[in-house]
Amino acid sequence: MWSSRAWRGALLLYWEGQLYPVPDSRQAIFNDAATLKLTEKTVLFRFFELVRAHIAAAAAAADEGEEASDKKISDQDLDLPFVEYLKKHQLPPKLRAVVLYAIAMADYDQDTDCCEKLLATREGIQTIALYSSSIGRFANAQGAFIYPMYGHGELPQAFCRCAAVNGALYVLRMPISALLMDEERKNCLGARLTSGQDILCQQLILDPSYKVPILDAPSDGSDSNLLRKVARGICIISKSVKQDSSNLLIVFPPKSLEEQQIAAIRGLQLSSNLAVCPPGLFMVYLSTPCADTSTGKQYIKKAIDALFAPQASDSLEGHLEETSENNEDLRPTVIWSCVYVQEITEGTSSSLLSCPTPDEHLDYRSILDSSKKLFADICPNEEFLPKKSAAVYADDDSDSAE
Template identity: 70%
Template sequence: MADAPQDYPTIDPTSFDVVLCGTGLPESVLAAACSAAGKTVLHVDPNPFYGSLFSSLPLPSFPSFLSSSSSDSVPSPSSTTPYAAVDLRRRSLYSEVETSGTVPEPSRRFIVDLVGPRVLYCADEAVDLLLRSGGSHHVEFKSVEGGTLLYWDGGLYTVPDSRQAIFKDTSLQLKEKNLLFRFFKLVQAHIAASAAGAEAGEGEASGKLPEEDLDLPFIEFLKKQHLSPKMRAVVLYAIAMADYDQDGADSCERLLTTKEGVKTIALYSSSIGRFANAEGAFIYPMYGHGELPQAFCRCAAVKGALYVLRMPATALLVDEEKKCYAGIRLASGQDILCQQLVLDPSYEIPSLDMTCSTPVSNSSRKVARGICIISSFVKQDLSNVLVVFPPKSLEEEQVTAVRVLQLSSNLAVCPPGMFMAYLSTPCTDTFTGKKCINKAIDVLFTTKASDDLEGHLETTSENSKEGVKPTLLWSCVYVQEITQCQGTSDTALSCPMPDENLDYRSILESTKKVQFLSILYYSCQKVGKKIWLFVEVMEPFGLFLASCQYGMISYHVHIK
């Protein structure tokens, strides 16, 4: 985070419907939704750039951001507002940062994602949200045209993710091809039947998988289809994107059900061919994932949201009589009042003596990440490609999948002739996570023998020959904390942080929950045991009618 300037602007007006601190993707989506609904919005960020924990940074700025993501409490400037002030603290989310090698010049040509490796499915909700909101006008995508490679038996294997790919794969035996094709045909029939049944309003439809199969662990269902271990790894880790070892049911932290696996396969299949100029299922934003929050911020600004960068928040204002947060104090000393506060997850929200909307949870998990600059592609002629290391493929003790995303200069994230590679794996401790990342780096790349980087562009074509590993020029391995839930009050909510997943589905789902909690407090009218909420925000940029049960009270939400 850059040093704050000495002179801060005065913000006018001093009261808003919603104030958001941090311009990460969840906060930016909420800002765009609230602005589109006609709410007055103030969006501040202590950084001189958009994106917060979801930003894309020039490489020279990356190490300082990791080390300065936390700060001690800044004393709150004096103010005449009749509210008590509770100092805000920001906590460190990054640890165990290790770098090696020398960054090639010009170093600012390398753009680093804080959330990598990450892609968007062509048919996922994040893309639909961009299209509905108009955010797609502010960001450009390119296809991850290389598809997915699976590391198996010491080699990289192209994932057969379609009928054509299955029958073109010369490494598969005829029996394997038939079994895999039969499995995909069975799943596609279930997907089609489910879609037809949903449209017709029918409970059951011909072709759907039995409920007992859908409730099975996905690994057991695949075994019932007589798929080989290699084909099970393809489906589980390269298409269904399971994170944990599914063979160890007793020790598996997250066992995938058939229903969940089929749902991801349906998303994967519907993504292939959705856009005529996109090969495969995945797309990636030009200039990095930091462009996504910027796109939603632009949508919010067009609708009247006020943006102030380089503006730290130092304290929360407390209405002691109502036992709720009434606003925020900025580093300038100015107090801003609001109906609803939304903070990025690096802020620690002080607890008040009141009933919380969400329980306090100390449970946290971690994700080990790696960023590499390499001299050539990991497999010949594949510029942008995803590589998956299934559990136990690197060592017997490996219990999580490792994902690697290689990106080329056609995405404007590095100079021509070089490549960026992002790695990640979920972990419970830093040692195990970093060990898996480093093993994957050792498998894919070779360490440069000399510190002299001159001439690496001339040797790119030679090093790119099949069977020759790319040269590792620079790397950074670190661990990011993922806190699942913070204690929040009705008027101060915390957004989700970047997680270990390959896409944004979980983050957007958590953002919806944050938005729903905000709506429950912000605009409701009690009628007996029912609460009717006529709100304009919950489903951004669309009409939505939802009913949900919360304890013994029924909530009916109508979105205009």
């Protein structure tokens, strides 16, 4: 139903103009003899052991239906800003950046008085628990990530297959030409297909990027559906950023490119073994949350300049050029690139429903949460994706094959 591959690559942190491996496990800490000092290894190892013991105690208490009495981290500490808790355990700035932005996946500068979204220790520990439990889940990879073959477009395909197997009516090559709206009540009554057939319904799930004119403008004149913006960059490059690694995740912590940088930038390098680009080339996706278009594009371009050899043209908007060997600069050459800003919107009404557009987060947690909420709104008395026995799955597969 869904093809994916475990992460066979490296997690790197951009720090002081260099790329460093992220020590995200006990094995990684001990194996890092080049970039971590002995004192840094000791501090980081003790911190991870404390977190591991706290997670184990909380899990054991949850299994018994009780509140953990032997928690290793107090409630007072769990309510602290995570960055303050890390300072309390004497993690130096570089290791704080590792934990905050590469493992706990904080988006905004945590070491400032006016943080856009301050991460509490409780949230940070929960994310570290998820990250740690994901490491080594697949025999052919030691990392914490799995990536879908052919890109994220496989997820809607997997959903459609799952829906069809479970009784949904799934129609191919039948686009919608118009929505049927009650202009007075501002409700959706159904949809008109390109065949001319009208399908009436009480609720319709729609991609939030579609604009419905009579619902588009809020009554107070403000854009209440606009949540935030994400600057994105797409690059096709000539070789891997890191030799002998085809897939990479690169994290630029706040202030790593310049002092005014308030948000983390993430770069995801993928190779042809994930069927996202031709053999011999690599695809790099970069993203960062931003308050305005110009600032967002500026920081994406700075990240591109930090990773790749300069282009012949300063323009990164759909620029295409031939690769050229540069004996002085051994970094990858950008063959094609594009930088743009995407508005993260969320539109919903009593009859038109939607999930938010893809955001700046690296994982699917927010997408899963919004999907569950949408399902609960439509089917309040139904269980979300109930588990089935192996025998039921076998029956479904045989029925779909007939």
